[in-house]
Amino acid sequence: MRKYFILPLLMLICMVPFISAQAASSTEITSVRTATRNDANTPFVRTVLDISGKVNPRLFIDKTGRYVTVTLPNTKIAKGVDTECSSNRNVVSDITLTQRSSGTDINFKVPHAVTKDDLKVFTLPGTDNAKSASRVVIDINDKSGKIKQWRHWDDDKIGIASTTKDKNNQLKQSAVSNAATIPSYAGSQSYNLTKGLKGKVICVDPGHGGTDSGAIGAKSQEKNITLAISKRVASLLTNAGATVVMTRTTDVDVYAPNDGAVEELQARCNIANAAKADVFVCIHIDSFSTADAGGVTAYYNSKTPYDYGLAKYIHDQNMQATSFPDRGVQTANFYVLLHTNMPATLLELGFISNPAEEDALNTEAQQQNFAESIVKGLADYFDHNGN
Ligand SMILES: [Zn+2]
Incomplete structure (x- = not known):
């Protein structure tokens, strides 16, 4: 009897590393x-x-x-x-x-x-x-100091609204785009932490756009919801006396159609950095492979002492503005969080892959609720001087 017990047990022990090696691969x-x-x-x-x-x-x-x-x-x-x-x-x-x-x-x-x-x-x-x-x-x-920084920018306003390029030019540029065509602004660290929204420069970044639809739901696309909410945020902030800089105000790619993610995301950072914005708020809608995942997340990266506060104040208000589950404030190495010079947060305002959340996100009521909560969170952030 004992023998028969040991054999399957041995087999199981032998199989465990095999199974985990399979999973790892x-x-x-x-x-x-x-x-x-x-x-x-x-x-x-x-x-x-x-x-x-x-x-x-x-x-x-x-x-x-x-x-x-x-x-x-x-x-x-x-x-x-x-x-x-x-x-x-x-x-x-x-x-x-x-x-x-x-x-x-x-x-x-x-x-x-x-x-x-x-x-x-x-x-x-x-x-x-x-x-x-x-x-x-x-x-x-580079710590050797041997690599010369390229200072001869022809195109140091990539993605900045005042310089409009025709589509052909953008496409051509995108096709030949290489690292050296993407400028970078000095880490100014001139962001303001004083109380009140009045006079603050706030960069609002509606996720995706143009050839990049973002996540796709049963009846809507992420890029359109992010823009709708962002526009409402912008108008509320403007009414509160803030200066709003949007990375896009229509359904466009910020850098160029069919561009690479780095070019696209850096273009958005450039807009915020060039405007010396006090904060950067990036708006996205989440997605998952199953319909039951849902909820609201605020991401930050502690590149300044204030990124966490920004995410936290906005997230707390967002959770008052919806019945979606609370997925919390989380740290992430997202490109825009790392390459902006000012405190930044990336908000995932529910899941487009969740039918109930997608329905709600397509209503003016929920879009307005989130816009108001984001603005309230921004007011809280400045009223606490970012802490
Ligand atoms: Zn997104």
Whole structure:
């Protein structure tokens, strides 16, 4: 009797690592590329990994600051992907991918010690070209001082409303777009934290637009709901005496039709940075693969001491303005949260994939409720001086 018990037990023990190894291998790294970017205030090397699923990157820097590791849990290196890459050796001596049972390590050896202030790690949606579900972006600043910053901008107002380009020009530019055509503004840190909405410069960013519809529901598209709510926010803020800068006011791409996510998102950051906005509020509608997921989230990244306060004050008011579930205030490495110079929040105001929430989001009543709650939250933020 005992023997018969042990055999299945042994089989089970043997199968557990097998099962977990199988699960870990479902998300693959399908390509790796690097580029030197001299368009930022500090030049940097960008490494981009295409991933077949969603991933939560983790960053480690060793004590010497000479070894940087980004871990991608539960990922596997796809067949044919080079596990060693070369890059600009002023910034990164070498890049190696190491397969571990728990995931993949991307190891960077750097010639000049770095701290976490020299690094940015964030995720972007995937690209159709690469057939990826998401991208992991790792930026490492140049500490050698050998990479010259490009200062000859022909186009330092990309995406800024006053410079309108005809569509052909935009398309052409998008086709040849490379890192060097995207400008960056100095980290001004001139944002205002005094009480009251009056006189504040508030950048409102309606998510998606134009060729990018965002998430699609049964009867509506994210880009239209974000714009409808944003316009209501803008008019309430204007009435309260604030100066509103919108990244778009119609159904358009901010940078160019069919552009890349980085160009598009940087164009939105440029508008806020150039306007020296006091805060940046980015409005999105969430989506999930099943209809039952729902609720409201506010995302922030603590790049300033005030990003959390901004997200929290607005989120608290948003939860008064809806019966959608509360998904809380969460930290995220979203591009616009990292590349704006002022406190920023990205709001996900319910799920377009949830039929009840989609219905509500398409009513003027819910759009107005959210617009009012966002403005109340902004007033709370300034009344507490961002704290
Ligand atoms: Zn969105």
